[in-house]
Amino acid sequence: MRVAFFGTPQFALPALQRIHREHQVVLVVAQPDRPAGRGMRLQPPPVAAAARELGLPLEQPGKLRGNSAFREALAQSGAEVAVTAAYGNILPQALLDVPEHGFLNVHGSLLPHYRGAAPIQWALIDGREETGVSIMRTEAGLDTGPVCHVLRTPIGPDERSSDLFARLAVLGAQAISEALGLLERGELECRAQDDSQATLAPLLRKEDGDVDWTGGARAIYDRFRGVAAWPGTRLRHAGKEVRVLDMRPAPQGTGEAGTVLAVGPAGVTVAAGEGAVLLERVQPPGKRPMNAFDWANGYGIRKGDRLA
Numbered sequence: 254m255r256v257a258f259f260g261t262p263q264f265a266l267p268a269l270q271r272i273h274r275e276h277q278v279v280l281v282v283a284q285p286d287r288p289a290g291r292g293m294r295l296q297p298p299p300v301a302a303a304a305r306e307l308g309l310p311l312e313q314p315g316k317l318r319g320n321s322a323f324r325e326a327l328a329q330s331g332a333e334v335a336v337t338a339a340y341g342n343i344l345p346q347a348l349l350d351v352p353e354h355g356f357l358n359v360h361g362s363l364l365p366h367y368r369g370a371a372p373i374q375w376a377l378i379d380g381r382e383e384t385g386v387s388i389m390r391t392e393a394g395l396d397t398g399p400v401c402h403v404l405r406t407p408i409g410p411d412e413r414s415s416d417l418f419a420r421l422a423v424l425g426a427q428a429i430s431e432a433l434g435l436l437e438r439g440e441l442e443c444r445a446q447d448d449s450q451a452t453l454a455p456l457l458r459k460e461d462g463d464v465d466w467t468g469g470a471r472a473i474y475d476r477f478r479g480v481a482a483w484p485g486t487r488l489r490h491a492g493k494e495v496r497v498l499d500m501r502p503a504p505q506g507t508g509e510a511g512t513v514l515a516v517g518p519a520g521v522t523v524a525a526g527e528g529a530v531l532l533e534r535v536q537p538p539g540k541r542p543m544n545a546f547d548w549a550n551g552y553g554i555r556k557g558d559r560l561a
Contacts, residue, residue, distance in 0.1 A: 254437050255279045257332035257352065260300040264418055265338035267426035268359055269303060272336060275430060278309050280330040284341050285313045318345045327351050334436060336429055337391060346393050356391035357432060359425040361418075362454065363403065364389060365446040368396035369454035373421060374414050376454075378461075378479035380471065383407050384417070386425045388432040390443050399443035402432040411501075413481035459484045466511035466560070470502040470528030489561040490552065498542050499534035513549075513558045520545040523560055 281304035362372035385405035506529030
């Protein structure tokens with residue numbers, strides 16, 4: 254089929270690469286290049302860089318709404334269907350109407366659960382044991398379109414967001430490949446979502462990485478897994494922010510939430526609202542990552558101290 258591909262980050266690359274092998278990609282659309290790195294030089298997003306390497310037609314419009322020139326470029330591409338995968342911009346109806354078969358979106362959740370920009374992270378934060386990829390017909394609403402194809406996968410009890418992103422990117426490539434095959438044969442069936450079962454997955458904020466010691470140990474650990482890619486987990490000691498790089502629920506321990514229960518070679522055990530967590534690796538401000546035992550010794554952290 255003639256496919257237009259809309260995507261921006263690393264997550265979208267497996268889908269683009271697989272579609273390029275199996276169909277004719279007539280247009281790739283990505284977000285504009287952004288300043289990055291120490292020199293703040295303009296850097297192309299991963300999908301744009303891949304499109305150039307593959308020699309595919311590329312557009313990087315700064316805006317979509319009211320952009321008649323881009324709408325014309327999409328129409329002139331002759332795309333029969335468009336695919337979106339973490340493109341990062343809301344598509345106006347004027348664009349959705351251009352391809353004969355509309356737009357199919359690769360969404361990293363089991364819709365209608367976790368509609369929004371951060372479905373992978375929130376599934377981990379909420380302690381879900383299963384997730385997957387939904388191929389959805391894109392509508393003007395927020396991930397409200399009918400679901401056409403679903404692939405499921407279990408979530409490992411210690412899996413972090415960066416790992417799950419990588420797995421779902423590959424699963425998403427498989428799901429969109431299967432969906433396009435069904436569409437090409439006229440066998441793709443889409444079913445409306447049950448809006449009463451919908452949950453939201455908004456963009457993460459920096460403060461979503463703050464440890465809430467009053468929560469249960471498992472909830473603290475699940476949040477740590479969910480924010481691992483960004484913004485990361487942070488606690489405060491002596492008024493300064495400390496990044497937590499590795500932690501896990503402690504096998505035992507009770508006490509007032511946020512209180513250091515033990516310091517030993519395995520790390521620093523801290524009481525939660527229920528149970529306790531073991532801090533294993535941390536990074537104090539301006540320092541390199543270190544194991545938590547060395548951190549405790551170097552900063553005078555002892556049993557009975559409070560962390561915020």
